[in-house]
Amino acid sequence: MQKRMSLKDILIANAVPITFFILTFLAVLVAKIPILFLLSEIVRRLSRNTFLVLALIIPVVAGLGLNFAIVLGAMAAQAALFFVVDWGITGLSGILLAIVISSVISIFLGWIAGKTLNRAKGREMITSMILGFFANGVYQLIFLFFVGSLIPFKKTDFLLPQGVGLRNTVDLFGIVDGALNDLLTLNIGFITIYIVPLIFVVGLCVFLTFLLKTKLGQDFKAVGQDMHIARTAGIDVDKTRIIAVILSTVFASIGQVIYLQDIGTINTYNSHEQIGLFSIAALLVGGASVKKANIWNAILGVILFHALFVVAPSAGNRLFGQPQIGEFFREFIAYAVIAFALAMHGWRSRKGK
Amino acid sequence: MSRLLEMRNINKFYYGNQVLKDVTITLDEGEILGLVGENGAGKSTLMNILFGMPVIHSTGGFGGEIVFKGERVNIDSPMKAMELGIGMVHQEFMLLPGFTVTENIKLNREITKPNFLSMVFGKRLELLDMEPMREEARKALDTIGMHSIDEMHLVAGLPVAHKQFVEIAREIDKRSLKLLVLDEPTAVLTESEAEILLNVVRLLSQKGISIIFISHRLHEVLEVAHKIVILRDGAVVGEGPKEKFTLFEIAEKMVGRKVENLELPPRKVPLDENKIIMSIKDLHVHMPGEEVKGFSIDIREGEILGIGGLAGQGKLGVANGIFGMYPATGKVTYMGKEYQLNSPLFALKNGIVYVSEDRRGVGLLLDESVEMNIVATAIQAFGMFTKRFLGFTIYDRKAIREHALRMIKELDIRCKGPAQPVRRLSGGNQQKVCLARAFTLNPKVLFVSEPTRGIDVGAKKLVLDYLVKLNREHGITIVLTSSELAELKSICDRIAIVCEGKLAAVLPPTASDVEFGLAMAGELEEVKAHG
Ligand SMILES: Nc1ncnc2c1ncn2[C@@H]1O[C@H](COP(=O)(O)OP(=O)(O)O)[C@@H](O)[C@H]1O
Numbered sequence: 001m002q003k004r005m006s007l008k009d010i011l012i013a014n015a016v017p018i019t020f021f022i023l024t025f026l027a028v029l030v031a032k033i034p035i036l037f038l039l040s041e042i043v044r045r046l047s048r049n050t051f052l053v054l055a056l057i058i059p060v061v062a063g064l065g066l067n068f069a070i071v072l073g074a075m076a077a078q079a080a081l082f083f084v085v086d087w088g089i090t091g092l093s094g095i096l097l098a099i100v101i102s103s104v105i106s107i108f109l110g111w112i113a114g115k116t117l118n119r120a121k122g123r124e125m126i127t128s129m130i131l132g133f134f135a136n137g138v139y140q141l142i143f144l145f146f147v148g149s150l151i152p153f154k155k156t157d158f159l160l161p162q163g164v165g166l167r168n169t170v171d172l173f174g175i176v177d178g179a180l181n182d183l184l185t186l187n188i189g190f191i192t193i194y195i196v197p198l199i200f201v202v203g204l205c206v207f208l209t210f211l212l213k214t215k216l217g218q219d220f221k222a223v224g225q226d227m228h229i230a231r232t233a234g235i236d237v238d239k240t241r242i243i244a245v246i247l248s249t250v251f252a253s254i255g256q257v258i259y260l261q262d263i264g265t266i267n268t269y270n271s272h273e274q275i276g277l278f279s280i281a282a283l284l285v286g287g288a289s290v291k292k293a294n295i296w297n298a299i300l301g302v303i304l305f306h307a308l309f310v311v312a313p314s315a316g317n318r319l320f321g322q323p324q325i326g327e328f329f330r331e332f333i334a335y336a337v338i339a340f341a342l343a344m345h346g347w348r349s350r351k352g353k
Numbered sequence: 354m355s356r357l358l359e360m361r362n363i364n365k366f367y368y369g370n371q372v373l374k375d376v377t378i379t380l381d382e383g384e385i386l387g388l389v390g391e392n393g394a395g396k397s398t399l400m401n402i403l404f405g406m407p408v409i410h411s412t413g414g415f416g417g418e419i420v421f422k423g424e425r426v427n428i429d430s431p432m433k434a435m436e437l438g439i440g441m442v443h444q445e446f447m448l449l450p451g452f453t454v455t456e457n458i459k460l461n462r463e464i465t466k467p468n469f470l471s472m473v474f475g476k477r478l479e480l481l482d483m484e485p486m487r488e489e490a491r492k493a494l495d496t497i498g499m500h501s502i503d504e505m506h507l508v509a510g511l512p513v514a515h516k517q518f519v520e521i522a523r524e525i526d527k528r529s530l531k532l533l534v535l536d537e538p539t540a541v542l543t544e545s546e547a548e549i550l551l552n553v554v555r556l557l558s559q560k561g562i563s564i565i566f567i568s569h570r571l572h573e574v575l576e577v578a579h580k581i582v583i584l585r586d587g588a589v590v591g592e593g594p595k596e597k598f599t600l601f602e603i604a605e606k607m608v609g610r611k612v613e614n615l616e617l618p619p620r621k622v623p624l625d626e627n628k629i630i631m632s633i634k635d636l637h638v639h640m641p642g643e644e645v646k647g648f649s650i651d652i653r654e655g656e657i658l659g660i661g662g663l664a665g666q667g668k669l670g671v672a673n674g675i676f677g678m679y680p681a682t683g684k685v686t687y688m689g690k691e692y693q694l695n696s697p698l699f700a701l702k703n704g705i706v707y708v709s710e711d712r713r714g715v716g717l718l719l720d721e722s723v724e725m726n727i728v729a730t731a732i733q734a735f736g737m738f739t740k741r742f743l744g745f746t747i748y749d750r751k752a753i754r755e756h757a758l759r760m761i762k763e764l765d766i767r768c769k770g771p772a773q774p775v776r777r778l779s780g781g782n783q784q785k786v787c788l789a790r791a792f793t794l795n796p797k798v799l800f801v802s803e804p805t806r807g808i809d810v811g812a813k814k815l816v817l818d819y820l821v822k823l824n825r826e827h828g829i830t831i832v833l834t835s836s837e838l839a840e841l842k843s844i845c846d847r848i849a850i851v852c853e854g855k856l857a858a859v860l861p862p863t864a865s866d867v868e869f870g871l872a873m874a875g876e877l878e879e880v881k882a883h884g
């Protein structure tokens with residue numbers, strides 16, 4: 001019964017990655033960026049961003065759609081890092097401590113998020129988005145008003161002049177900056193490969209592949225296809241969905257630690273928001289949809305999306321004589337991709353009724 | 354044989370409506386119970402209670418008790434029912450399209466093997482062991498004689514009949530299975546497929562598994578069941594060993610004497626027996642499960658003609674054939690001219706409109722708004738509600754809105770407004786939207802099939818009243834097909850009974866239930882002369 005896919009079907013199914021490939025290709029031509037530079041940037045971003053993007057896969061499989069609530073995990077990671085900075089724990093131990101603390105916070109946040117999303121079945125994406133906004137409010141409250149007043153913070157350099165609230169940027173230099181990256185590097189000519197973060201990424205890929213072949217993974221898939229049928233078969237749907245959200249949040253927090261140690265500074269009130277947006281956009285660019293995502297979508301998405309990111313400013317400069325246009329273009333592209341994917345989702349589910 | 358199940362004094366309310374009244378059924382080991390009743394009699398609800406479906410417990414639970422193998426049990430979830438050894442093939446499919454046949458058969462009963470992580474984090478991290486899962490699925494399929502179903506095929510591409518058998522395979526794969534409920538399993542099957550299914554049912558019964566078999570096709574029930582329970586309006590109106598019943602008795606009991614003769618408004622012009630608007634001769638319609646095999650009738654202008662009969666006998670095929678939903682042959686004249694079969698567009702253009710029994714399937718655009726549903730066909734077929742703007746044809750939003758609001762008021766469609774998606778409406782209100790759409794098309798002849806299926810009593814009356822109004826005030830000829838005899842009797846001028854794809858009799862609404870019962874069973878010899 002299964003029909004062979006025609007070339008047209010394949011093209012339509014992969015319209016987004018193909019469009020992005022062409023776009024990036026053209027931008028590379030216009031920008032005249034040296035290929036080796038582009039390659040080294042992509043490799044670096046693969047080790048920096050992929051973990052975060054992978055964190056999105058399980059909720060998609062479990063039918064929760066794009067989990068905008070990964071920003072909760074990112075916030076947890078930042079909170080953990082602030083305290084690591086404050087306590088002055090440097091190097092690998094600082095990183096490991098940050099991972100442990102942020103994972104614990106994320107389990108709790110993921111549990112709350114999962115509970116909330118269970119009450120909003122069918123509207124998970126918008127709910128997770130709103131959860132993100134809400135959590136952001138709480139986060140700002142804590143780090144703008146409580147730190148330095150209710151919550152003691154010794155490193156006054158990082159506080160605002162009045163002594164209350166964190167500054168806009170918190171520098172990780174000399175503390176955990178590059179703590180994972182520098183453990184093991186491989187230089188191939190001009191390109192530097194940070195091995196350890198890549199091992200993390202590969203490890204997560206292996207784990208996800210494994211997970212989807214377990215009983216729990218099968219339950220994710222069943223719940224993702226039809227909650228009613230899964231429930232009738234005796235699967236604890238709510239619990240399964242909560243586990244999916246917790247896993248996603250924890251992975252996001254670890255991903256954010258990896259990301260920040262690479263970047264080296266935390267944009268206190270911004271990093272997490274941006275990462276949520278860009279990770280989702282990257283996954284979609286890689287050909288994932290609201291209902292389907294795998295590790296290859298994540299990897300391909302990071303490559304294509306970030307390649308465009310790297311070349312966009314130069315391309316903007318060449319075309320319009322202004323790098324800002326390229327800068328603006330990034331953000332625009334990220335939002336456009338997400339809007340497009342959501343519209344496609346609406347259109348498909350309407351057509352498929 | 355020892356007693357397996359007793360459901361005692363079961364009562365169930367849905368939102369204040371009592372849908373089960375003191376129902377008691379018993380079942381022995383290996384016994385086949387045929388559960389029959391009209392649509393909405395409460396069969397599925399009774400079975401949902403037995404299976405602990407969430408819909409029961411989220412609507413206030415039920416009254417009465419269930420005794421299984423001599424013990425009082427509290428079945429509050431499907432899991433609980435399964436643990437007891439109760440399996441159910443639901444009326445609607447319960448298969449995951451993206452999984453293979455094996456994965457579906459083994460759903461939530463997967464065979465797994467431990468690994469390092471599962472030892473630390475628990476059984477849910479054990480890996481699926483596909484090979485034995487596959488073997489067991491194969492065995493279950495073979496047990497019911499389904500050698501031709503590939504156990505590694507995706508369910509999404511399977512024909513409906515195979516899906517039905519996969520569901521049965523899933524249930525019998527549960528080794529502890531003691532009782533299997535089959536809720537209208539043959540509704541989607543062709544005659545020969547149904548025959549295979551009946552054999553499977555007998556086979557399972559011989560293995561000692563008790564079966565509750567629900568069907569509309571009474572002859573099937575008589576063929577396979579050991580004993581029969583008849584439900585009507587939520588109450589048991591007849592039960593006993595099958596030898597006690599004839600087909601006709603069951604039909605009569607099912608329908609009951611609930612004829613309330615509504616005072617119908619008078620006609621402005623009396624009906625003229627000789628004014629024939631459509632004459633159907635030797636109609637054959639190839640509609641699986643509702644085959645029409647040589648049906649003939651003359652439809653009089655301005656009448657309400659009822660078409661009744663048992664499920665599967667072809668009554669639904671007539672309207673579907675005339676409107677071109679299924680391939681049809683025969684000689685039909687319409688207003689003195691030859692009528693072109695197999696063309697819905699021809700039908701529409703000539704003022705013949707059809708409201709399908711499958712309102713969720715072919716009737717409605719579920720995600721579209723109420724107003725778009727009302728006008729969609731009129732826009733497509735006649736270009737109504739459009740206007741020219743800068744050389745383009747565009748929707749006339751204002752006219753659409755006005756018309757929709759008028760219809761909503763007239764039919765009392767309970768919705769939040771004309772822009773609400775139809776999916777959220779209740780069955781009764783969806784049906785009203787279908788009727789509003791039909792009326793929008795200015796029909797001369799309106800074919801309506803099962804307009805009150807699955808809708809509540811209040812809405813039923815409104816729908817019937819509206820049909821009468823269309824008939825009396827707008828002079829629309831109506832052909833009403835329904836499984837509910839009472840409904841036909843309440844508004845029709847004449848009722849044609851279809852049996853085995855042919856016209857069995859044309860009866861006046863005042864005929865007795867006995868006559869109708871006989872006609873439905875194909876045993877009322879004399880077709881009334883004025884037919
Ligand atoms: N989920 C529900 N909510 C409200 N009413 C329901 C629900 N399910 C069934 N009903 C009503 O209960 C009655 C019995 O329905 P059902 O058990 O499905 O009948 P059957 O299976 O015999 O056709 C019908 O009047 C139906 O409208």
Ligand SMILES: [Mg+2]
Pocket residue numbers: 396397398444536
């Ligand atoms: Mg039913």
